[in-house]
Amino acid sequence: MRKRIGILTSGGDCPGLNCVIRAVVSHATLTYDWEVLGIPYATKGLLERQTIALNMHGWDLRGIDPLLNMGGTILGTINKGDTLAHIDEMLASYEALALDALIAIGGDGSLSIINELATQGNWNLVAIPKTIDNDVALTERAIGFDTAVNTIVDAINRLTFTAASHDRVMIVEVMGRTAGHLALHSGIAGGADVILIPELAYTIKGLCQHIAELRDRWQRKFAIVVVAEGAKLCMEDMSNTTNSSPAPNSPILTLPPPKCGKGQYIAEQIALCSGNLIDTRVSVLGHIQRGGIPSALDRLTATVFGKAAVDLVAKGQFGQMLAWQHGEVVAVPIQEAVAQSPLHVDPDGYLVQSARSLGIYVGEKT
16 A cells, blocks of 8 residues: 655745655655645644645646745745644544655744654654754754845845945844844855844944944944844843933933834944944845745755655654754754754854954854
8 A cells, every 4th residue: 555645844934845845745756656645734734634635747837847946835834823732633633644654844843843743643753944043953954044044145235235335334134033043144144244143142332333443443434234133232231221321412222122123223222322423224134034946055955855754754764853964964853853942053153253253243252
């Protein structure tokens, strides 16, 4: 009897998901002659027992396969809801669909939930990491990260010309949640002057002094600041801005109100520090970072992960997540990857040191 495997994408979308689906379907059908069922909208589709029969030529356009360069996910995805509140129904759905195995593509949050379901239901689960934040532990690469970095670098390149033309400080706010990988990689590659990440607290004084030095010492009349959405002020700076009384005629530094983005807050503080002499602009890239055509590296990683996931199913090796380590694909226990996630930037690591060697302000040294 033919094996029947399910595949779903969970959490936020990112470039490269369709490349994984393509690789899984191709390898499973052509090599093993298995049946592959796509489960739409992740655990929601599983709960409702929805499936889509997938085959290598079901999405062809006159023989052209669009999945290799199509962003997002043809299966749809969700990153909300209380999945674990419907555990019994979820477990029953897996059995009702008569799946021999499930391949789940997700970030640390969604993989944690699906792994919990698999543990309780004794599912045959294989996981593939995807996230533009690159914060899944035990893997050097997650699908979507490289494309997101390239998207941000492209934005920085464009903003640099405008910043230089108008003598402005451009603040680029990027995603990343509590991890600074996206900001750090794109900031270095894009030639940023300041990179603010959650793992290294910054001070308004240090930030403004760095920008002032660029202008006064090096005659740089513009600057590029990349700030992660989770960037944090030093505790001392926070205390000073809330408890101390400013000297007469000195700028009043304030903490960002709850709904104020980090980029806007930084722009306001730079303007105040300079006595409103520095012209600032903010670009919040938002979901632009998630979209677009996957890069060559993300396509390659997705293809290799998809092929390896099917091979794990064939070998009966379940409860594993594919990971990229030291130039090759390996399998690691999902539980260990989830337990050690989210993976944060090493404040003393080589990338941070490299940024500092380039004269980039990356917060206060610990």
